[in-house]
Amino acid sequence: MLITKIPRLHLGNLPTPLEEAPRLAEALGGPRLFLKRDDLNGFALGGNKIRKLEFLLADAQQKGADVIVTTGALQSNHARLTAAAARRLGLRVILVLAGSPPNLERAPAGNLLLDHLLGAEVRTVTAEGFQEMTEAATAVAAELRDKGHCPYLIPVGGSTPIGALGYVAAALELYNQLYERGLSADYIFLASRSGGTQAGLEVGSRWLGIDVHIVGISVGPRREELATTITTLATETAQMLGWPQSFHDVIVDDEYVGEGYGKVSASCREAIRLLAQTEGVFLDPIYSGKSMAGLIAYIRQGQLGPHNTVVFWHTGGVPALFAYGKELAEGGELCLS
Numbered sequence: 001m002l003i004t005k006i007p008r009l010h011l012g013n014l015p016t017p018l019e020e021a022p023r024l025a026e027a028l029g030g031p032r033l034f035l036k037r038d039d040l041n042g043f044a045l046g047g048n049k050i051r052k053l054e055f056l057l058a059d060a061q062q063k064g065a066d067v068i069v070t071t072g073a074l075q076s077n078h079a080r081l082t083a084a085a086a087r088r089l090g091l092r093v094i095l096v097l098a099g100s101p102p103n104l105e106r107a108p109a110g111n112l113l114l115d116h117l118l119g120a121e122v123r124t125v126t127a128e129g130f131q132e133m134t135e136a137a138t139a140v141a142a143e144l145r146d147k148g149h150c151p152y153l154i155p156v157g158g159s160t161p162i163g164a165l166g167y168v169a170a171a172l173e174l175y176n177q178l179y180e181r182g183l184s185a186d187y188i189f190l191a192s193r194s195g196g197t198q199a200g201l202e203v204g205s206r207w208l209g210i211d212v213h214i215v216g217i218s219v220g221p222r223r224e225e226l227a228t229t230i231t232t233l234a235t236e237t238a239q240m241l242g243w244p245q246s247f248h249d250v251i252v253d254d255e256y257v258g259e260g261y262g263k264v265s266a267s268c269r270e271a272i273r274l275l276a277q278t279e280g281v282f283l284d285p286i287y288s289g290k291s292m293a294g295l296i297a298y299i300r301q302g303q304l305g306p307h308n309t310v311v312f313w314h315t316g317g318v319p320a321l322f323a324y325g326k327e328l329a330e331g332g333e334l335c336l337s
């Protein structure tokens with residue numbers, strides 16, 4: 001496959017572990033469950049954006065970039081990992097984050113604290129949605145270009161065809177691990193938002209001819225909008241690989257968004273506690289907690305049973321836990337005795 005010829009950096013500690021979760025499976029009385037641990041991919045506290053950044057920053061280097069600009073929410077994992085990866089390459093980094101300026105009376109928490117430690121230049125903007133964030137970041141890049149710099153702009157979530165290549169490669173990695181253990185999965189569950197992760201997995205799976213249901217649990221966008229984003233991106237990614245294919249049917253479920261992106265839901269809170277208390281593994285409150293809430297609901301509703309084998313793709317995000325202490329402690333008893 002052409003993918004091996006495309007420039008790529010090595011940032012992550014790959015392959016990531018594929019671990020069985022028998023106590024979680026027992027608690028749910030459902031399918032055989034495996035966790036694909038991209039939260040453990042070994043760089044700057046981990047997460048799915050590392051795989052995308054391996055391709056994106058190789059492209060930036062080839063283009064002679066001297067500053068990396070990207071955008072996201074205040075607690076963006078993508079922004080934190082972009083900042084860390086840029087530092088690894090000795091590059092300046094500007095993060096254009098949507099939100100009100102952090103209250104300086106309060107210490108920065110979670111990803112924002114890590115951005116601070118990485119020495120990223122953080123600019124906050126009032127922006128609603130991907131388009132406004134992208135416009136704000138594009139303006140910053142233009143300003144830098146006017147000053148004689150060579151900026152490389154990475155859109156929200158790194159979800160471009162180049163970024164999605166990281167998850168084409170990740171799909172090949174997973175099927176290799178399953179094959180070596182004599183297993184096959186009939187479902188993959190993951191959290192989806194900007195779509196690059198799911199698009200890459202769709203391309204990689206189809207390339208290998210694997211018959212699998214990839215269920216993207218939306219953590220924000222409505223189902224039709226996200227499905228269109230993913231099919232478009234998957235089609236473009238395949239094209240980049242010299243493999244003309246069009247993607248139409250992808251599975252997206254937007255039932256587990258709760259009150260909105262970045263808002264902790266009761267089922268997300270329960271999912272985080274359940275995985276922690278059965279397997280000692282932490283999820284995050286914005287993405288993987290919600291995708292696990294989706295998986296739990298499918299099992300409880302009987303859509304998945306003991307005859308199924310499911311891979312839950314842990315996409316990372318754990319540092320955000322520390323910015324959501326209040327929301328997460330709600331409704332649970334603290335053991336203080």
Ligand SMILES: *Cc1c(COP(=O)(O)O)cnc(C)c1O
Nearest residue numbers: 193194195196197287315316317
């Ligand atoms: C960005 C992110 C996702 C979503 O990935 P997309 O490629 O944007 O759909 C899922 N989980 C975590 C922890 C993330 O940071």
